[in-house]
Amino acid sequence: MLKRAFLSLIFAGAFVVTACQPGQKPDQKTGAPAAVKTITIATIAYNYEGKTVYNGATQVLIDQGWLAGELKKRGIALKFEGVSGAVGGPQINEGFAAKRIDFALYGDFPALIAKSGGVDIRDLISTGQGNDAYLVVRNGLNVKSIKDLKGKSIAIHRGRPWELTFQKLLDANGLKLTDFKIYNLNPQAGFAALASGKIDATFTLSEALVQEQKGAGDIIWSTKAAPLSWKMRTGLFARKDFIDANPELTQLVVTAYVKAAQWQSEEANRDVVLQTASRGSIPVDLVAKDYDDPRVDWKNRFSPLVDDFYVEHFKDVADYTYANKLVQNHIAVTDIIDDRFLVPALKDLGLETYWTPQKDGGK
Known part of the structure; x- marks a missing residue:
């Protein structure tokens, strides 16, 4: 934890x-x-x-x-x-x-x-x-969507522009912030926590592509699969x-x-x-x-x-x-x-x- x-x-x-x-x-x-x-x-x-x-x-x-x-x-x-x-x-x-x-x-x-x-x-x-936002899950976690993360821990830097995108994703899937263990971490801290297995997922911008390439996690969703209005x-x-x-x-x-x-x-x-x-x-x-x-x-x-x-x-x-x-x-x-x-x-x-x-x- x-x-x-x-x-x-x-x-x-x-x-x-x-x-x-x-x-x-x-x-x-x-x-x-x-x-x-x-x-x-x-x-x-x-x-x-x-x-x-x-x-x-x-x-x-x-x-x-x-x-x-x-x-x-x-x-x-x-x-x-x-x-x-x-x-x-x-x-x-x-x-x-x-x-x-x-x-x-x-x-x-x-x-x-x-x-x-x-x-x-x-x-x-x-x-x-x-700008697009990405949902990244830690290695070895068998999840395919945001619904599969219910009850698990997600890092997001609160008050940053991609928070609204995250909320839209939750709303579209009938979910609430309280359905998850939310950690208010900046992207760098979030990725460090993801790589060490301390959290299950993180939600952020294009840095997610770098982390996936490094093998720190897998992108399971992005705003490329959402309405254009979801972009920050x-x-x-x-x-x-x-x-x-x-x-x-x-x-x-x-x-x-x-x-x-x-x-x-x-x-x-x-x-x-x-x-x-x-x-x-x-x-x-x-x-x-x-x-x-x-x-x-x-x-x-x-x-x-x-x-x-x-x-x-x-x-x-x-x-x-x-x-x-x-x-x-x-x-x-x-x-x-x-x-x-x-x-x-x-x-x-x-x-x-x-x-x-x-x-x-x-x-």
Whole structure:
């Protein structure tokens, strides 16, 4: 059995920051906000061959250099804050609350948790059409489905974006959390517990493919066998006070990320995209396997569109987090999604019809 200490781990994904430190001090003579000197963007990052490399579109944006160049013309520096995937949401929420960061790319759950806790942020664009989640069982366990795990132990990092996916899986099979011994563990701790036989299963993202390849367990289910709406979603978020004070700079950032999304979506760049994604220690062939879903073509996988499907997903997350007391206040989607910078970006880049809105959550 797991030691009791596992149960006392901090509910990291649901960390709520309520105290905001002052941001830039106003000009003492005019009272106007001080001019922006640096724009800081936070996102998941990895150490690769002694260097920090960033997740997805952010690394493309860095490599393209367009945003840094445009900001330099205005006397503004561009800074990136790398965040570990193990503590991504809480650390980003802290950064927003302290006004240490201006933008961040991260998931729906922690963003709504921050918003409910009084950190006023807005979701400006989608950063793709969703990430898959996987259910992995330990070696030697003769189970074929989630129903076979009833009464057994499962690790899941509570408050992280894939928790809603897990709940959907339970609901679809007439099950409840109380039907299992749930351990609140981050993915790394969960896999260690799985490999040592201390738990029966773990539910997480693409790291599951690595663990299966290592022989630590077997994947018995993934969202590839579920409606598209079950995938977790991420977006580009920004502090509302920054947006209001700096609409031109916000537009530059949004346009830069749309440019990066277009580059990722081009078939000619597929190999580079997969290689970049693999730097987080997931082999290229497993990244390709994770990305492979016949329902979502390569171009639309990187769609930045804030379509009805995306909005409905956020409504679903808002309802779930409030109903399960992960947040104190129910968040209306209109209070967190703000796509007014997306339309000009698409127009300026000639991409108004480039991506196709997602229309259904069917299998």
